[in-house]
Amino acid sequence: MSRRTIARPVTLEGVGLHTGVECALTFARGEPGGGVRFRRSDRGDVETPAQVAHAVLAERRTQLGSGADAIHTVEHVLAAVAAREIDDVVIVMDGPEPPILDGSAGPFFDALGMAGEAKLPGEPDVLAVGEPVHLRDGDSEYHAEPAGALELDVEIDFPHPLIGRQRGRYTITPASFAAELAGARTFGFMREVEALRAKGLIRGASTRNAVVLDEQGLVGTSLRWPDEFVRHKAMDCVGDLALAGGRLRARVRAVRPSHRGTVLLVRELARVLTRSAPC
Numbered sequence: 391m392s393r394r395t396i397a398r399p400v401t402l403e404g405v406g407l408h409t410g411v412e413c414a415l416t417f418a419r420g421e422p423g424g425g426v427r428f429r430r431s432d433r434g435d436v437e438t439p440a441q442v443a444h445a446v447l448a449e450r451r452t453q454l455g456s457g458a459d460a461i462h463t464v465e466h467v468l469a470a471v472a473a474r475e476i477d478d479v480v481i482v483m484d485g486p487e488p489p490i491l492d493g494s495a496g497p498f499f500d501a502l503g504m505a506g507e508a509k510l511p512g513e514p515d516v517l518a519v520g521e522p523v524h525l526r527d528g529d530s531e532y533h534a535e536p537a538g539a540l541e542l543d544v545e546i547d548f549p550h551p552l553i554g555r556q557r558g559r560y561t562i563t564p565a566s567f568a569a570e571l572a573g574a575r576t577f578g579f580m581r582e583v584e585a586l587r588a589k590g591l592i593r594g595a596s597t598r599n600a601v602v603l604d605e606q607g608l609v610g611t612s613l614r615w616p617d618e619f620v621r622h623k624a625m626d627c628v629g630d631l632a633l634a635g636g637r638l639r640a641r642v643r644a645v646r647p648s649h650r651g652t653v654l655l656v657r658e659l660a661r662v663l664t665r666s667a668p669c
Contacts (some may be wrong), residue, residue: 393514395420396505402497404653407463407576407600408451410593413485414466417502420478425635428454428461428470429471432484440468440481440561442656451593452630452649462487468668470498470602473567475508475637477514493575493599495625499568506523510636515636518666523658530644530651534659537641539563540631544624545645552607552659556620562628571628573614577601611628623647634659639666 401416420427426440437462438444438454446453451463467488471479473495481488491497521533539561547555560570578592578600586592595602597610601618615621619647623644631638640659644652 391514393422393512394475395504395508395510396476397508397533397583400501400505400625402410403488403595404491404503405599406487407461407487407490407493407594408591409485409487409648410630411487413487413489414531414576414626415488416458416482417505418482419478419508420476420480420510422478422512424478424480425515425620425634426466426468426476426478427480427541429480429482429485430459430461430486431482433459437480439635440464440471440633441635444632445653445656449649450586452653461491461661462522463643464488465626466490466495466628467498467629468632469495469567470572471504472628472632472637473562473564473572474502474572475514476502477585477637478510482659485533490576490594490599493601494573495629499572505604510585515633517636517638517663517664518639519659520662520664523655523662525651525655525658527648527651527654529646530648530656531646532651533643534640534655538638540628540638542624542627543643544569544620544627544647546599546620546623547646548619550603552603555620556606556615556617558620560624567625571625573623574618574660575599575601575614576618576622577603580604594596625653634663634666638663 545557602609
């Protein structure tokens with residue numbers, strides 16, 4: 391098995407979910423062994439590897455780095471890259487946050503498909519879990535154990551008539567991700583809007599890029615699946631788990647997952663991960 395990058399660059403543009411800042415994001419060909427890296431073209435081409443060592447615990451998003459060079463809300467981009475099993479790619483951005491687009495990983499996944507695949511010298515970093523890991527962070531609970539693929543068992547519970555308790559099980563491959571998770575959109579509640587915006591969050595959010603719920607139901611949209619909510623949480627987990635820095639092989643049970651909790655899980659997994667032979 392060879393390492394993979396993309397054959398040609400591809401660009402997407404739009405507004406960031408939390409910052410509300412316009413951003414053009416370009417997937418560019420990577421160098422062998424370079425891994426997945428973000429490059430801020432508006433900040434002197436400073437680069438930040440998509441690895442958990444650079445992750446900052448932030449509210450409602452996964453963030454790499456801090457200060458003016460930080461990259462916010464990377465989870466949808468990384469989910470698409472991980473699901474495509476791309477080992478080396480440079481993600482060039484002229485702003486602090488990837489465009490939210492339709493609120494899912496679908497546009498990024500599709501763009502990478504249009505970019506095509508190119509093989510690179512060397513073997514991919516396949517990361518196997520050497521022993522079970524259990525972690526609890528507030529309401530979030532995780533259990534990870536060895537497996538031959540990335541398998542997710544995700545459960546959520548929200549006190550809303552359209553959500554309630556939902557559970558989904560997924561084995562992540564390019565085909566399954568495209569069919570089951572890529573199009574699942576971020577969601578939020580009208581009752582939280584004022585408080586979140588007072589914190590400087592969701593400045594770019596709208597019913598065009600998120601599933602918005604009031605006390606009665608949906609606002610200005612319809613669901614792509616009845617359980618789109620748990621599918622989105624599973625997609626977020628794929629992106630956050632990509633911070634392990636390779637093709638993760640693990641069975642992960644996540645109950646009420648959060649970005650913070652999954653980043654903490656990856657930090658714990660780093661202690662027990664081993665590089666295994668590609669298969």
